[in-house]
Each structure stands twice: as structure tokens, then as C-alpha cells.
Amino acid sequence: MAFEGLTEKLSAAFKKLRGKGRLSEADVKEAMREVRLALLEADVGYKVVKDFVAKVTERAVGADVLDSLTPAQQVVKIVNDELTALMGGTDSKLIMANSGPTVVMLVGLQGAGKTTNGAKLAGYLRRQYGKRPLLAACDVYRPAAIEQLKVVGAQLDIPVYEEGQGDPVKIAENALRHARDHGNDLLLLDTAGRLHVDEALMDELRRMKAAVHPNDILLVLDAMTGQDAVNAASAFDEALGIDGVMLTKLDGDARGGAALSIRAVTGKPIKFAGTGEKLDMIEPFHPDRMASRILGMGDMLTLIEKAQSNYDEKQAAKLEEKLRKNRFTLEDYYDQLQQLRRMGDLSQIAGMLPGLGDKLKNATIDEKALAHTEAIILSMTPREREDPSILNASRKRRIAAGSGCPVVEINRLLKQFEMMQQLTKQVTRGRFTGFGGMGHGLGKKKRKKK
Template sequence: MAFEGLTEKLSATFKKLRGKGRLSEADVKASMKEIRMALLEADVNYKVVKDFIARVTERCVGSEVLESLTPAQMIVKIVNLELTALMGGESAKLTISSKPPTVVMLVGLNGAGKTTNGAKLAGYMKRQNGKRPLLVACDTFRPAAITQLEVVGKQVDVPVFQMGQNDPVDIAKAGIEHAKKHGNDLVLIDTAGRLHVDEELMQQLKTMKAAIEPTEILLIVDAMIGQDAVNAAKAFDEALDLTGVMLTKLDGDARGGAALSIRAVTGKPIKFVGMGEKLDNIEVFHPDRMASRILGMGDMLSLIEKAERNFDAKKAAELEQKLRKNKFTLADFYDQLVQIKGMGSLSDIAGMLPGVNAKALEGASVDEKALTRTEAIILSMTPAERENPSLLNSGRKKRIAAGSGTQVVDVNRLLKQFELMQQMSKQFSGGRMKRRMGKMGRMPGGFPF
């Protein structure tokens, strides 16, 4: 969970402040010292921390705070505003060219995840923005880079243009022409990287930039390398004049210092963040929402958006009607489990809820093996059995267990969970069914956690 350590330390600092009715200037300075140490331990750039603390202290020792009836809340508000400003203030969108195609150069060091995150970005722009992206394989330096791009491109249903080991600049230009002829309005160029910043790499990228004149140059950088991520961003920016940054593996860095430092050091916005290994684990970076998460205040807007992406509105409406009429089936039961699984780990969801300790749920998630067993059992039933489980006698249960590679006890356990769900749905029938049942898919006793 990103910023886990920082969130804990800031929460402890603010808790001390809330215990005091009035604050003195000394109280504020003591708190600022603790916040300064928390930021440094989170691997935030030293100069960034120094400037941040100076700005916050200046605002916090003013009469507005010290004479306030709730000075602790005022300090939290000021820290929240300054954190938001530190990370850019507002979310920065991908620039779309007025004359298609929009060309995005993806640059970065080896290991940052350029290829995978290029596919993530292509899939995101296709799903959320209705774009017709094309991935262009220009990494002829790393073995199997082209094959990897083709694999991930297929997984997100985005075409890949490649010309083998030819000159990368020629491939990029040919890829853009291919996009124009085939109606692709977004071209993502996967460039070569190195284990470190070197002159050969930068010269190749400069030559490509001059040849294709990209709309965007996005740096893909690994959040887990901390201040090295900031140094890499600075080097690439000086050579190429970046338009933005995509920070990967943010879910794996409990410190998160790179996210707080990159904008301040380079002046370039973080536009996207990778929050997991799956190809749909990509989010637009919202500085205000991230600041809210860091301060333990949750991020309800992102949670709602995540739910909307994963829950089918049409299915939710149909489920509501079935629950009203007490006609909930095993097929419906499985659909809800699949949609809940798409929401991700419980700790990620908890991190978006105000006041919830995400650390307590670290690693908790929907058990995919249990979900696979559930799917196999339900799909081994006949349509009539799914609609009416009362038909399942011992002989049918043995057949289903054999067909799904499970035991009869697993079939009975699933039926028991389903029975509990049906009992609950009866309580909500007759006009008292809560709409949240359909939208949030709550099923006590029914999740394979």
C-alpha cells in the first residue's frame, strides 16, 4: 500500500494535536519536526521536504490557526492543501492532438515497465476514452521486447505494429503511417531503455523525437526505486523535455516518496499511476485524492469510479428486480462474485475509505482458487439446476462434483452459502430491497475470502 508508513506517522502527529485545546507556536514547530522526519523517511527529496515544511509552518503559525477553536483541524487542512499543491494541484490529462493520430513516446529505463504499462495505457484509453490505439514496437535493444509487446497487446485487444530489428526511428515513422491508413487515432511508441541513463540511449531518443514530433513524451518510472526515480526523471527531462510521467508499482512502495518529489523537482506532472500487476491496474493521477489518502481521509471518488467500472449497471438493475421477486439464481450469485473480484484487494479498497485501517487488511483479497471452484461447480450444473437448486439430489451432486473436479462437500458448501443469500433476499423483497445490493454486491457468507 503506497504511503503506508507516511500515513501512519502523520496520523499519529495529528492525533497528538487533537488532544490539545489550544496550540502554541512551539506545539506547531514540534509537529512540523515530526512531519519533516516522516517525509524524509518516506524517501521524499530533502530540498522538497525543506521547502514544504517552510510553507506549512509559515501558514500554521499565523493567527488563523493559533486562534482557531479547532487548530488541529486547520493544520490538517493546510497540510492537505500543501500536499496537493506539491503533487501538481490538479490532475493532468493526456494531450490529444487536433490532427490524428496522437503520438505518445514512452521512454524510461529497463525494468520500469515501459512495455507492460504502454499496453495498460492503450487499454485504458480504449476503454475509457473510446480511442483506437496502436502499439509500435521500437525497442530493438532488449531481447524478446517485441514478443512481449505483442503478447500484452493481444491481452488488451490492441494491435501491435512491428518491423523486427530494423532502425527504431524508421519503425516509428512507419508505425505512424500505418496508423493513419488504418484509422488508429492514438499511437504509443515503445522505445528502448537501458539499465542506466547513457548518451547512446538519449541520442537515439532525441533523433526519434525530431523525426516523429510526438504529441506527448511520457516517462515510465518505477516508484519503488525512490530518489533514483526522481534522478532519472530529471535526466530524461533535461534531454527530451518530458510532457509527463507515469509512475509504476506505486502499490508496492509503502513510502511513496517519488510521487511527492517528481513534480517538485522536474515541474512535470504525474499523469498516470500503475497500481498493480494486472493490465487494467492503471489510474489517472489525482493530486487532491492522493493527498487525501496520505492523510488517512480516504478517497471516495476513486472508490465510486472503481465500482462503476467493475459493476455492470444493466446486470445490477436486473439483479434488483430478481431480488424484489425473490428469483435470485446460482448464475446471478456467480456474476456478483466475479464483479467483486474485479474491485481488487480488500486493502486497496480499504485505503479509499475514510478512517479504515488498510494495513489490517494487508494481503486480504478474494480467493481466486475458491472463485474458480465456484465457477466450475456452477458451470457443471444444467440450466435447470442453476435456476432451481432444489433439484440437486445426492446423485446430481456427485455428477457435479465429478464434472467440476471438486468434492461433494464443496458442492454442499456452495449451496449453503447460496441458501443464506436467498434468505437474506427475502428480507428485502416486497419493496424494501436496498439498491446497494445490486450496486455493491453484498453477500454475507457468500464470498470466498
């Protein structure tokens, strides 16, 4: 995940301050030296780092310490405040049209992820705001660009307007007319990119802007390109005038400096972030939440929103009734695993839990164990899922053959499920004493080599 290295280095810098009752100017400057090095290694621009460290040092030296905070916590709070301000301070939303379709023009260099992330954005706006989006294929140069947009559009059940190889500006105008005629209140234009910023690209984009008057021009940037992304943002803004940025591949091994530099260098906000390959892995960019993640303090608000968006009230009520009657089955267990999976990458979810950064840095969420559990349950008959006590040796061998898992894994799952049943009995009787063995097999600690 982006910022992982930065989070570790900042945590190490603040750890040295925790044992001190009072912080001297020398203590603060030593910590800020390490913060400066951490930010530079994360590929944040030199001038941005210099200004950031100066602001934090000015606030931290001689600052009044709040009664509820230790001096070290006060420094972390100041760094958190300044990181939030560096990334824009407040959330920035898409500019919506007062009447007619809202037109969003997606621009950027080739390979940044415009096509896929444009479809992701359309899907997100439909889910969250009930929009009726239309995707327009205005990239007529890249081989298979139109086909790619049609494929992701079909996967999300979002219509795609295309005319094949033609004039991109005319295609954009016709797409807007089509959106008005067919009741689409959101039009996303997937434009062409180049391997570098050139005048021909910019001229085409300027003509398209003049023709359709987009409400919002979003620059799509690859977080893994570091300072090159910031340079591209400056060039596009100067030549075209952008309204905001969509940062992609924040789930990769990016150092993350682009997210911290873009607002400071261009003055344009990051509005959305792509957090994974799946077509629902996109989220609004919240500067305060991202600052909290960078400092290893988690992001409970985003975690809660993810849970709520995948929450099935009818299923939850049905499960609650079963728990009251102590009738929790393997079918119910499977349904809960599916809801957990729909929330997204489990390692990202773990990183949103406050205080778990250090504890989980040497741990991996074992996705394979989850897949094995699902395969085992799906290889059972409905009766076996309802009553696992009937699983004798021959039934287990059949399930092992069907799931591709050894019998020992089936026995481990049944033991885990038995412990969970005991837990639900304790909960319903008001004698909940702890989580026992829940979660066994989902996370594994990496063993250090001797």
C-alpha cells in the first residue's frame, strides 16, 4: 500500500519523543530532520518538504501543550494538521450541472488508467447518488481503447457511446446530445492520452473543452510515477485548466509523494483515489483521513462507510433471529465471509483499524485461506451445511475431493465453526467473554528466519 514506508519512518521518529516529559527545541528539530528525510524518500518535492517542516517546527517549538495530550502527542497532532492542510484541508467534490447532464472530462497521460477508472467513477456515482451515467469513447488512437471501455462498461452495466475511429471532438458533442435525448444525467468522456505531454494532444483537448463545456475536468494520475505525476499535473493545468485530480494505484508499492505534492504545487485538489484493481475499488479522497492513515492512526470513518455500503439489512435481521435461536449454520458463516470480501482488500481494511499499523506490518491477510474455506463450504450438501455433525470420514473425503483441500483443513474449519457456535451461545445468553479462536487462519504472522 502507498505510504507504507513513510508511515513506518514517521512512527519511528515519533517513538523517540514518547519517553520525554518535556520537549526541547533540539528534540523537535531532531524529529523534524527525520520527518524531512522520510518525506523526501517518499518522493515528495523538495520545496514542499522544506515548507512543510518549517511550518511544523514553528508550531511545535514553544507550543502550548493541551491538557489531554503529552508533548509527543502534541507534535503528532501538529504534523497531522499540517499533512491535512498540505493535501487540501477539506474534501473536494465533483462540480455538478444545475440542469442537463453533468459532463466530466477525463484527461491524462497514456497508461494512467483513464478508461478503467472512468468506469469505476461512473459506477461509484450511480451507487452513491443514483446517477444514470453514460461513458463516451473519445480515445480513437490507442488500439483496443474503445473495446476496453465497452468491456468495463458491460461489467458494470453502464452504457457506452462510441462511433469507432472518428473525430474525438465530434464524438464528444454527439455523446452529449445522446445523453440529453436518453435521460443520462452524467456523461464521462474517456479522452486520448500520450506517453508525454505534447501540443497535438493539448490542442485536441482544448477543442473538446470548447465544444462540450465540461463541468469538471479530472486529471487521472498514476501514484506510482511519483514526481512525474506532479510535473504532468502542472503541464495539464497550465495548458488546459483542470478542476481536480483522480489518483490511481494507491494500493501499489508507490512511495506516495504525488498525493502530498499535487495540491501544494498546482493548487488543484485530489477528488478521488483508485485503491485496487476491482471495479468498485474507488473512493473519494479525504485529506484528513489520508493524513490519519499516513501517521498510522487508521481510518475508521472510511471503514464504517465500506461496511454500511455492503450491509444487507434483511440478511442481518435474518442472522440476528438465527443467533437468538442458536441456529447459526455454515451457510450463515459463508454469507458473512462474502460480506467481508465485498468490503474490499482485507489488508487495506486492516490498515484502517487504529493502532494496528505496527502490529500488522509483519502480518499478511491469508486470502488463500478464505478461498479454501469458501470452497469447502460450497462442496457440502445443504444438509451438511445445516448440520455439520453428520460429517463422517467418507463425507469429508468427498468434500476434500470437491474443494481441492486436504481433510485436515476441513477438520480445522469444523473446529473453528464449533468455537464460533459456542461464542454465539455466550453472546445470546449475555455471557460474552471474548472472541476465543475467531479469525483463525485469516491472518498469519511471517516467521523470522533463524
